[in-house]
Amino acid sequence: MAAPDLAESHLLGWLSTVGLDAHYVRAEGDHLFRLDEQGREIPVVDFAGGYGSLMLGHNPPEIVALAQEMLAAGAPVHAQFSRHPYATELAARLTAIVRRETGEDETYNAVFANSGAEAVEIAVKHAELDRALRVTELQTEIAGHLETVRAAVAEGTAAVPEETARAAGLDTRGGGAVAIDGLVAHIKEVNAARAGREPLLFALAGGFHGKLMGSVQLTHNAAYRTPFAALGTPARFVTRDEIPALPKIFEEERVDLLDLALTGDEVTVVRRRLPLLCAFVLEPVQGEGGIQPLDADSAARIQAACAEADVPIVVDEVQSGMGRTGTFLAGTGIGLRGDYYALAKSLGGGIAKTAVMLARSSRYRPQFELVHSSTFAKDYFSTTIALKVLDLLEADDGEAYRKAAERGAHLLDMLRSVQRDFPDVVRDVRGRGLMAGLEFHDQSGSQVEALRQHAQGATLGYALAGKLLRGHRVRTFPTASSPNTLRFEPSIHIGDEEVAQLEAGLREICALLRAQDGPGLLEITPAA
DSSP: OOOOOOSSSHHHHHHHHHHOOOEEEEETEEEEEETTTTSSSSEHHHHHHHTTOTOOOBBBBHHHHHHHHHTTOOOOSSOOOOOHHHHHHHHHHHHHHHHHHHHHOOEEEEEEEEEEHHHHHHHHHHHHHHHHHHHHHHHHHHHHHHHHHHHHHHHHTTBBOHHHHTTTOOOOTSSSSHHHHHHHHHHEEEEEEHOOOOOOOOEEEOOOOOOSSTTGGGGOOEEEGGGGGGGGGEEEEOOOGGGHHHHHHHHHHHHHEEEEEEETEEEEEEEOOOEEEEEEEEEEEEETTTEEEOHHHHHHHHHHHHHTOOOOEEOOOOEEETTTTTTSGGGGGTTTTSSSEOOOGGGGGTTOOOOEEETTTTTOTTTTTHHHHOSSTTTTTHHHHHHHHHHHHHHHHHHHHHHHHHHHHHHHHHHHHHHOOOTTTTEEEEEETTTTEEEEEEOOOOOOHHHHHHHTTTTTHHHHHHHHHHHHHHEEETTTEEEEEEEEEOOOOOOOHHHHHHHHHHHHHHHHTTTTTTHHHOOOOOOO
């Protein structure tokens, strides 16, 4: 008797309706392999690329050999609360690469994790610890000032003018002298209320940062976020059109604590900015948002506004980083500099599940290491593999980055040629390096009921991906928050033949869409 299917069987059932329920038995390079009815391997070109996890392809020989060597040698995986020289070396090498690309001298402290969503959450979690500690430090500083002023008034060397009391928000209509004790008590009450406000998180609209309890609050897609809105601090999403207004947006959210100072023999009120703005989170190239690159001007405006308001920038390079766009960090090409970086996916070489959060050392709080931990993070196996990944990316003076740029340019040229021939079908082609997207025009007004229903249900991209898989042995998927956009994120080894195979499939799909041939696109027939 077969075991019941309890592993996301609902999702699998839906995948079967669009022809994506393939069973793969082997993976190598840019190919996955399934079996036909005679048990023979059928190769499928994988342009999904593990959602950006396979910069080096499936099962890179050098990574597989290293993994086998470590496992055969009994490498320790669980050695928590001990020395981790391999993790130390990895952190140092990552810092060196970031410093080289950004031109900055500062170092970065590393906190390891198991997934991209975790790395993003760790960055925001650290930013909140830093913010909370800065609030406490400011309150302590203000408390010292209040006592100094109180003592001066008690000694008779200073007095509290009526306008000072009004500036602090006290009602002075009754006239008479202002008591310093009453003023200090009032300021403490006001400051306690203001300091207790929830932090404010900002994220660029269209972004995807994970589906965990915290990271989903930063993910713009309401379908993922809304069911869990009550479980976390909501982010304020800033659209691209709003980026020039960021200084004004930050200023509108400004909250000040009250402080007292001595100006000669008079007590004056000083307003001190409360560290209320926790972080601004963004991707240099939005992956799930439809492969949407950020431009250099927008990056500069975000950078300047955040620096002015002292808002740390969290750069989510989970999908775009590790060389995918032609530089180690996708932000490098647009001048984006982060206070925090989140890296994952290709960091594990397609084998290990690993991630890292890099925090600018000038912001880093050592206390974080006592309040955050992860059982599998920072282990010998995953960090050693990550070191090997860096070896392969950095070899021959960064040949892998140049290859990503060259292969990506070839892929984008092909996609643009398809767009030129089918402008009525293809709305846009976007991307950088080996992170490309092709967006189809909306079909929600189609006269073909099946096409219209798929479009209105945001599932047409999956149906088109099913056609590519069944008819052309090409595997890809739409982006989650832009379902009319197919994504293409192969490895640096993708060849011209495989790109041509994708082109043939896309051209057939475009021709069928132009002809509004619903059966030709959507009927589930046995895969070739």
